[in-house]
Amino acid sequence: MAVYILMNAPTMKLLNKSAPFLLLFFTLGTALSACESRRTIEAEEASTASAGVDQQDSRDTILVVRGNTNAVKELKKFKDWVNQKANKVDSATNENLPEIQAEFKRKTAHLEKGLDSLSKDAKAEYLATKAKYKAWEAQNKERTSKPLQAGEIKKRQKQLLGEYQNLNSINATNVCEAYLVFMGMVRAKKHNWDQNDWDYTDYVYRQLNNRKQEITTSISTNDELKIKSLQAEYLALEAGKDAKDLIKAVKSK
Known part of the structure; x- marks a missing residue:
């Protein structure tokens, strides 16, 4: 459907003179609008990609931290076990020593599988705890070899x-x-x-x-x-x- 706009002669003359400029303005506006729209999409894509990387890094970090946390927890359990043995003076302990020694081997073998995930200080702490157990074991053997009178x-x-x-x-x-x-x-x-x-x-x-x-x-x-x-x-x-x-x-x- 055609639409007719009635204009007087001076108005028509002005539009005719301005037409080239209006066309240029319209073309630039359209191009800028399209460019702006495209950059927004690219920014969203970059943001999404970055979020994906960050999420992956976060997952990796969580896994590493989780691994360290488990190793530290196991070390604490081992320390508590050794302290419980070392702090107990019992002349009957020597009778149970083979079972205690077997448990010590199981605990240390399990801990040493995750030893690489421990910090330098934690590794030193682990070695000191092992030494404490060995000293207790030797001391206990010596003591229990002499029955009380x-x-x-x-x-x-x-x-x-x-x-x-x-x-x-x-x-x-x-x-x-x-x-x-x-x-x-x-x-x-x-x-x-x-x-x-x-x-x-x-x-x-x-x-x-x-x-x-x-x-x-x-x-x-x-x-x-x-x-x-x-x-x-x-x-x-x-x-x-x-x-x-x-x-x-x-x-x-």
Whole structure:
């Protein structure tokens, strides 16, 4: 459908003179618009491509970090296991030593598969933990090769428990007092003890724990809490003593 626009003569004359300029303006505008549209699309494509690279890098980084995190977690578990063994003085441990040695081999073999993903400091920590275990194992073999003497055990029970040296006399009413007497003697004498003293002391401690276990259902909540605190103190002292011995053992090698 045709549309007719009525114009007067002066207007027509002006349009005729301006036509070339209007055509040039329209052409440039169209080209610029197309160019602008094209650049926007290219920018979006570049952005999408960049996002793809960033996502891939992010995934790779996550995998690396995740691998390191798992290795660090395994190292921590190994350290906790070794510390649990090293901080425990038990004359019966030698009987279970073959099982402990087998477990040590399994744990170290598993850890060493991911050793390359650990940092330099973490690797050093791993080697130090292995050395700690080896020192504990050697020390334990030496200690458990010398059985405790019945006469000396009786003497130590009297020294460490006083009036509670007869374990059967300990009941729910006086068990907390028995632990207080025991820990009082440990605090007073520990500075002059050697490894042999600690072995006998630990034997008495375990016998006291066994007696407590027999009457545990009758012990009051307050006494139970006090006893747990005293047990924690003893274990901390024992661990500190073992740590010093292990450092000496490692340095001497």
